[in-house]
Amino acid sequence: MTLTLFLLGVLVAALLLALAWAFRTPKDSAGLETFASTLEGIARAHVEFLPQIRQALAKEDDEFLSRAGANPLRRRLRKERRRVALSYLKALHADFEGLLRMAKVIAVLSPELGIGQELERMRLTVTFLWQYRMVQLAFFVGYAPLPEMAALSNFMSGLSVRVGAGLKAMGERAALAGG
Numbered sequence: 242m243t244l245t246l247f248l249l250g251v252l253v254a255a256l257l258l259a260l261a262w263a264f265r266t267p268k269d270s271a272g273l274e275t276f277a278s279t280l281e282g283i284a285r286a287h288v289e290f291l292p293q294i295r296q297a298l299a300k301e302d303d304e305f306l307s308r309a310g311a312n313p314l315r316r317r318l319r320k321e322r323r324r325v326a327l328s329y330l331k332a333l334h335a336d337f338e339g340l341l342r343m344a345k346v347i348a349v350l351s352p353e354l355g356i357g358q359e360l361e362r363m364r365l366t367v368t369f370l371w372q373y374r375m376v377q378l379a380f381f382v383g384y385a386p387l388p389e390m391a392a393l394s395n396f397m398s399g400l401s402v403r404v405g406a407g408l409k410a411m412g413e414r415a416a417l418a419g420g
Contacts, residue, residue, distance in 0.1 A: 291394050294329050297322040298385040326390070327380055330373070333397055337369055340397075340404050347407045369396060 306315035344362055372393050379386040 290329060291391060294326055294390060295387055297325050298387055298390075300385075323380055323385075326385070327377075330376060330380070330390070330393075333393060334373055337373075337397060337400070340400055341366060344404050344407070347404065347411055350411060351407075365400060369393070369400070372396065 303315060303319060306312075306318065341362075348358065348362065372389065376386050376389045376393055379389065
């Protein structure tokens with residue numbers, strides 16, 4: 242009987258501790274701030290790496306090697322630089338997929354989401370995918386689409402800022418509702 246009473250007391254104490262922990266107020270919103278800074282990092286990364294991609298796709302080195310008669314080196318350089326640019330393009334696509342997933346989570350958690358915002362998200366998805374495929378196709382036919390890559394990078398930066406703003410607004414609403 243005493244062992245049963247003791248175990249019941251331990252169980253009640255554990256449940257009370259769990260209840261107290263569940264109702265505690267978080268000290269700070271470090272999780273939201275960390276994610277928001279990650280979104281800002283995504284936006285900045287595309288803009289920061291774009292000059293290197295532009296330099297890699299610039300025609301000056303190609304023209305110099307052509308004039309120097311170093312055609313094997315020119316072909317290898319072109320191939321390597323195209324590979325780097327396609328890697329950058331793949332990274333843009335992966336970041337877009339991550340932002341799209343986050344936008345879907347925000348949409349699910351936002352009670353006032355309307356059909357207009359869903360249509361806007363769909364329009365942005367179609368726009369990105371269209372631009373992405375056109376840039377990818379341009380690379381495969383041998384064209385270096387610098388302005389299109391810059392536009393795609395700027396599109397991604399703008400999208401990450403918008404998702405970050407939505408996340409911040411959602412966090413502010415949650416803080417007001419909780420406090």
